[in-house]
Amino acid sequence: MVKFVEVSKNFGRKPVLSGVSLEVREGEMIALIGPSGSGKTTLIRMVNGFVVPDSGEVWVMNRKVEYRSRSALKSIRKETAMVYQLFNLVDRLTTLQNVLSGALGRYNSLMETLLSCMGFFKREDVELAMDILRYVGLEEKAYERVDRLSGGQKQRVAIARALMQQPRVLLADEPIASLDPKTGKKIINLLRRINQEKGIAVICVLHHIDMVREYFERVVAIREGRVLFDGRATDLDEGLLEEIYQLEEEACTA
Amino acid sequence: MYSLNSGVKTSQRIRSFLIVLGLVLVLALSLRASRFELHKLFTGASQSAELVREMFPPDFSNFLEVLRLTAETLSVGFWGTFLGTLLSIPLALLSASNTSNRFLYPIARYILSLLRAVPELLYALLFVIAIGLGPFAGVLALIFHTVGLLGKFLSESIESIDPRPVEAIRSAGASPLGAIRYAVLPQVLPLFVGYFLYMLDHNVRVAIALGIVGVGGLGVELFTAMRTFDYQRALTIIVVISILITLLDRISAKIRGDIIEGRAVNKPYLLVLSLLGLSSVYFIPLEISNLGHRMVTLWEFIVSMYPPDFSTLGIYVKLMVETVAIAISGTFLAVLMALPLGFGSARNIVHLSLLVNLFREVNNFLRAIPEIVLALIFVAAVGLGPFAGVLAIALHTAGFLGKFYAEVVENIDRKPLEAIEATGTSFLQKLRFAVLPQVIPLFNSYSLYILDRNVRAATTMGLVGAGGIGFELIMSIKLFDYQRTATILMVVISTIMLIDWLSFYLRRRTL
Ligand SMILES: Nc1ncnc2c1ncn2[C@@H]1O[C@H](COP(=O)(O)OP(=O)(O)O)[C@@H](O)[C@H]1O
Ligand SMILES: [Mg+2]
Numbered sequence: 001m002v003k004f005v006e007v008s009k010n011f012g013r014k015p016v017l018s019g020v021s022l023e024v025r026e027g028e029m030i031a032l033i034g035p036s037g038s039g040k041t042t043l044i045r046m047v048n049g050f051v052v053p054d055s056g057e058v059w060v061m062n063r064k065v066e067y068r069s070r071s072a073l074k075s076i077r078k079e080t081a082m083v084y085q086l087f088n089l090v091d092r093l094t095t096l097q098n099v100l101s102g103a104l105g106r107y108n109s110l111m112e113t114l115l116s117c118m119g120f121f122k123r124e125d126v127e128l129a130m131d132i133l134r135y136v137g138l139e140e141k142a143y144e145r146v147d148r149l150s151g152g153q154k155q156r157v158a159i160a161r162a163l164m165q166q167p168r169v170l171l172a173d174e175p176i177a178s179l180d181p182k183t184g185k186k187i188i189n190l191l192r193r194i195n196q197e198k199g200i201a202v203i204c205v206l207h208h209i210d211m212v213r214e215y216f217e218r219v220v221a222i223r224e225g226r227v228l229f230d231g232r233a234t235d236l237d238e239g240l241l242e243e244i245y246q247l248e249e250e251a252c253t254a
Numbered sequence: 255m256y257s258l259n260s261g262v263k264t265s266q267r268i269r270s271f272l273i274v275l276g277l278v279l280v281l282a283l284s285l286r287a288s289r290f291e292l293h294k295l296f297t298g299a300s301q302s303a304e305l306v307r308e309m310f311p312p313d314f315s316n317f318l319e320v321l322r323l324t325a326e327t328l329s330v331g332f333w334g335t336f337l338g339t340l341l342s343i344p345l346a347l348l349s350a351s352n353t354s355n356r357f358l359y360p361i362a363r364y365i366l367s368l369l370r371a372v373p374e375l376l377y378a379l380l381f382v383i384a385i386g387l388g389p390f391a392g393v394l395a396l397i398f399h400t401v402g403l404l405g406k407f408l409s410e411s412i413e414s415i416d417p418r419p420v421e422a423i424r425s426a427g428a429s430p431l432g433a434i435r436y437a438v439l440p441q442v443l444p445l446f447v448g449y450f451l452y453m454l455d456h457n458v459r460v461a462i463a464l465g466i467v468g469v470g471g472l473g474v475e476l477f478t479a480m481r482t483f484d485y486q487r488a489l490t491i492i493v494v495i496s497i498l499i500t501l502l503d504r505i506s507a508k509i510r511g512d513i514i515e516g517r518a519v520n521k522p523y524l525l526v527l528s529l530l531g532l533s534s535v536y537f538i539p540l541e542i543s544n545l546g547h548r549m550v551t552l553w554e555f556i557v558s559m560y561p562p563d564f565s566t567l568g569i570y571v572k573l574m575v576e577t578v579a580i581a582i583s584g585t586f587l588a589v590l591m592a593l594p595l596g597f598g599s600a601r602n603i604v605h606l607s608l609l610v611n612l613f614r615e616v617n618n619f620l621r622a623i624p625e626i627v628l629a630l631i632f633v634a635a636v637g638l639g640p641f642a643g644v645l646a647i648a649l650h651t652a653g654f655l656g657k658f659y660a661e662v663v664e665n666i667d668r669k670p671l672e673a674i675e676a677t678g679t680s681f682l683q684k685l686r687f688a689v690l691p692q693v694i695p696l697f698n699s700y701s702l703y704i705l706d707r708n709v710r711a712a713t714t715m716g717l718v719g720a721g722g723i724g725f726e727l728i729m730s731i732k733l734f735d736y737q738r739t740a741t742i743l744m745v746v747i748s749t750i751m752l753i754d755w756l757s758f759y760l761r762r763r764t765l
Contacts, residue, residue, distance in 0.1 A: 048676050077678035088673035092691045097261030101687045105678030117686040119260030126257060143263045158673075165677050 001026045001201045002047055002169055007056030008225075009042055016042050017225040019056070024169075029195040029202040031212045031233065034222035035245055040205045043222070044171045047203075048080050049073040061168060078105040081162030085174040087154040091147040095138060095157050098146055099129045102164030125164075132160045136190065152183035159190060163198075170194065172204040176211075184208065188215050209241065281586055287579035288640040288721065298645065302635040309489035316487070320475065320494055327471030328498075329534035330389050331458035334396020336531075338457075339450055342401045346408035352420070353412055353434060366409070369402030371750040375626065375714040376727070376743070378464045383731055384555035385548040392469030396457050404453050411445040412438060444513050451506040458502055462495055463626040466717060473627075477718075480630045492623065499622040559740035566738065570723060570745045577722035578749065580640050580715060581708040584647030588708075589701055591652035596659025603663060613656070620653025625711050629720040640721025647711055651704050658700040659693075666692045698764040706757040713746050 002024040009017040017039045024030055032040050045051040046058050049067055058065045061079060066072040081102070089098050103125045107116040121129075133139045136156040141149060146157055155175060162170055172191060176184030188206070192215050195202045206212065212219055213233050221229040221244045228244055229236075260267070284290075347353045349362035377395035385391055420437040428436065465473015472491055479488040505523045512519045597603050599613035628646035636642050666689060674688040716724020723746060730738040 050672065050676070074678045074680075077676055080676075082673065082676045084669065084673060086669060088669040090670045090674070090688055090691050091667075092695060093687070094261045097687075100261055101674055101679075102677050104674070104680075104683045104687065107683070108680075113680055113682055115256055117682060119262075120256040120258050121260070123257045143261070143266075161673075161677070 001028070001061060002203065003057075003059040004043070004046070005057045005059070007043070007046060007053040007058060009039070009046075009051065009054050015225055017053070020222070020225070020227055022220060022227060022230065024201055024203060026168075027195070027199045027201055028218065029192065029216060030204070030218045030220055031216040032203060032205045032220050032222065033207065033209070033212060033244065034228070038222045039225045040222055041173055044082075044173060044203055044205065047169070047171055048077050048082060074105070078165060079167055080169045080171060081165045081167035083155070083158050083162050083170065083172040083175045085177045087151075087158045089146045089154055089157055089161075092145060094143050095133065095146055095149070095160075096129060096142040098157055099133060099160045099164050100125065102161035103129070105165060129160075129164060132163045135163070136160050150183075151179050152186065155179065155183075155187050156190065159187070159194070163194065167200060169201045169203070172202065172206075174205050174207070176206060176208070181208075185211065191215075209236065212236070281582060284579040284582035284586075287576050288583040288644050290583050290641060290644055294636065294641060298632070298636040298641070302632065305485065305631065305635045309485040309492075311486065312489040312493060313484070313486035314490055317490065320472070320491060323470075323472045323475050324494060324498060325533060326389060327461045327465070327473070328458060328530055330392040330396065330464065330469060330471060331454065331461040332531050332534035333393045334400060334461070335450070335454045335457045337393070338397040338400025339404060339453065341397065342404040342408060345401060345405040346412060347434065347438075349405060350409040350412035352415070352417065353430075353438060362405075363409075366402050366405040367751060367754065368747070369398055370406060371402070371710075371747045371754065372399065372743075373710040373714050373750075374399040374460045375463060375467060375717065376746070378469050379467045379717070379728065379731065380555070381552075382468050384552040386551075387468040387470075389470045390548075392461060392464045392471070395464060395469070396460060399460075400453055400457065404449055407449045408442070408446060411442050411449075415441040444516075447513050448510045451510050455502050455506040459499060459624050462499075463624040463714075466626055466630075476627060477630065480634060492627070495624075495627070496619065496622040500618060503618065503621070555736070559736045561737065562740035562744060563735070563737035564741055567741060567745070570726060570742055573716075573723040573726055574745050574749050576640055577712045577715075577724075577746075578709055578753070580643045580647065580722050581705060581712040583644045584712070585651065585701065585705045585708050587644065587648035588651040588655050588704065591648065592655030592659050595652065595656030597663060599656065599660040600663035602666075602668075614660075617653045617656040617660070620649055621657070622653075623650065625650040626714060626718060629715050629718050633719050638719040638721075640715075643712060643715035643720035643722060646715065646720060647708050650711075651708060655700060655704055659697060662693050662696040662700070663689075695764050699761045702757045702761045702764070706753055709750055709753045713750070 004020050004022045006019045006021055007017055008015070008019055020039075020043060022043075032044070034040055042051050046053055047060060047065070049065060052067045060076050063076070065076055090101070093101075100121050103121065104116055106125075107113055130139060130142065133142055136159055138153060138156055138160065141153065141157075146154060149157065159175075170191070175191070176187050179187065188204070188208075188211050191202050191204060194200055204216075213236065216233045219229065219231065219233045219236060220227060221240075223244055229240055262270075345362055345366060348358045349366055351359060354362060374395050377398050378392055381391035381394045385394075415438060419441070420433050423433045423437045424430075461469070461471060462473050462476075465471045465475070466477045468474065472495060476488055476491045476495075479485070479491060505527055508520055508523050509527065511517075595613055595617055599610050599617060601607070601610055604610050604613075625646045628649055629643055632642035632645045636645070670692075671684065671688045674684050679687070712722050713727075714724050716722045716726065717728050719725065723742060727739065727742045727746075730736070730742060
């Protein structure tokens with residue numbers, strides 16, 4: 001589904017990713033862990049082309065990502081959805097408008113673009129948006145401005161927008177890092193439901209080890225731009241965690 | 255199969271439709287009332303170009319005199335700002351809810367809004383008749399308006415301070431004045447200095463315009479040159495004005511930026527500013543000696559306005575409507591021009607820095623020439639009447655709006671932009687669904703603020719024959735018909751206060 005082959009990336013002189021290889025299979029749900037600055041965000045942003053690798057290849061659904069071609073990137077972006085730590089919603093729009101904006105990638109021709117810009121959406125898209133809002137439990141908030149919603153509700157709107165794309169892969173970059181533990185748990189639960197019921201592959205960056213153990217089967221740990229561990233969540237023992245999260249200075253002296 | 259379910263409830267949609275319809279109607283009526291005709295825009299442009307051609311080459315023969323007048327204008331601006339600032343502090347404290355008391359608060363607020371409602375040019379006109387021609391009338395005019403405007407800014411910044419230190423000091427037994435000195439002032443000082451510099455910049459522009467009613471300085475010279483069709487001399491003065499304003503604008507923007515961001519203030523800039531300030535003391539030593547006599551004349555003038563003559567009220571109301579129409583049409587044109595100017599000078603939209611700088615210079619240039627000066631030029635180019643006023647206001651405020659819009663566009667939140675882009679959208683869709691929703695409310699707010707300001711400006715257009723109620727005002731004064739002057743002033747002030755309130759209310763709603 002998503003395959004990284006020996007990808008490397010430097011920002012300036014600083015190596016951020018050094019030869020990362022990783023394959024995520026169809027319908028899989030994996031957790032990506034590792035200390036801050038280890039390159040997790042950089043890695044998943046290579047999938048939809050917001051970061052261009054210096055070397056190596058990224059494959060999405062058996063197609064190699066061509067970073068040079070705008071149209072190729074666009075079609076990859078339609079298949080992959082992204083959810084962020086700070087939700088990244090458009091504050092002054094309503095919930096429904098935010099969700100509908102996830103369908104924009106399907107309005108390609110000039111006519112469709114203009115119609116969508118004037119607020120016309122296909123009837124089946126509006127119905128789909130309402131279905132999705134029902135699925136994430138926010139149908140009664142459809143016509144409210146998103147800046148009135150709570151953090152957990154905002155993240156559900158963002159997930160609804162992602163689902164509106166009808167993606168094959170969902171990338172989530174620390175989706176619960178700015179939520180309280182209980183709300184965060186609900187969001188991860190929702191992601192798992194989406195993975196199981198809709199068969200969408202999920203790659204989720206997060207720092208909550210207990211939730212990783214509870215909800216994920218596979219975990220990939222990154223440290224200093226390299227894959228340190230790739231295996232079953234149940235195999236994550238204290239020794240491994242120590243190694244993954246050990247302090248920088250210790251790593252130098254070791 | 256498409257449906258217009260744009261994610262907004264039907265009742266809401268009907269409401270926005272009605273609002274848009276109402277706005278279009280008001281705009282159409284305003285364009286009509288200000289005798290706006292599209293074809294005149296083109297003939298006007300060619301006539302203005304003709305006029306500009308006649309201005310070349312500029313006549314520098316009396317350049318020394320122009321420099322002396324520049325110093326005079328600067329002095330009026332500095333004195334008005336200094337004294338106005340001093341006087342605005344107590345009023346600001348009294349009209350901030352957290353430093354005032356229940357009885358004085360509404361009174362002080364009302365006084366401030368009344369002081370603000372009268373444009374500087376009208377103050378100057380009245381002071382010139384009351385106490386005679388000369389810079390002193392100009393200084394007084396600036397003081398009055400500055401107190402009204404700065405008092406409002408200051409009281410708003412006082413109201414937004416952190417209340418905890420004040421409480422701490424009060425609970426330690428300090429008196430109210432002690433609390434102001436040690437807990438309020440330290441918090442508002444940076445903002446305060448910023449506003450002072452803004453006012454200074456503003457007041458020097460105004461001081462130029464005040465020359466037109468006989469306060470002296472560059473304005474008089476320009477006015478005379480235009481009247482005697484000596485366009486080459488006029489150009490010299492216009493050039494000096496633009497340089498002066500641009501210079502002051504840069505200096506004050508730089509120092510304001512330094513202070514607000516807590517950097518060390520740029521020394522050379524500060525030095526230039528202080529030298530300008532000191533020289534103004536030298537140029538117009540305030541004539542305190544016959545102050546008593548002047549106050550008596552002022553009082554006699556005020557008494558002679560009573561009782562107001564309401565017999566021609568109908569005409570004045572109609573002219574006031576025309577004045578508001580000039581402001582609306584001018585603002586509309588300004589918005590149309592400012593949209594490309596604003597997006598063009600936003601670095602996150604246009605990536606060619608050469609182009610961005612070009613757009614910014616256009617903004618600066620438009621802002622540099624006071625609208626009353628532009629009105630003089632347009633009256634010469636397209637003839638007497640409200641249309642010249644519309645053009646003058648439009649051109650001048652397009653520069654302001656262009657700058658404001660650019661700041662709004664540059665400060666948008668990038669996060670939603672990327673999120674929308676990540677769904678595979680086109681540039682146009684990104685603009686529509688991630689940029690516009692963020693900028694439109696702020697655009698609205700700024701445009702309303704400019705509209706409010708333009709109503710004040712439009713009341714002065716008539717002084718040079720560019721339409722609106724200003725003409726009747728100046729005629730009533732020339733005919734010593736002060737009782738009519740009183741009526742006109744009442745119409746003007748009440749309308750401006752009404753618009754001020756309306757625009758405040760609308761601005762709060764659009765955000
Ligand atoms: N656009 C960029 N320019 C320069 N450095 C960057 C950029 N993006 C990320 N980095 C650097 O790359 C490193 C890895 O960042 P990131 O992938 O965000 O880590 P993580 O998500 O694991 O915390 C960090 O040190 C960060 O400072
Ligand atoms: Mg990150």
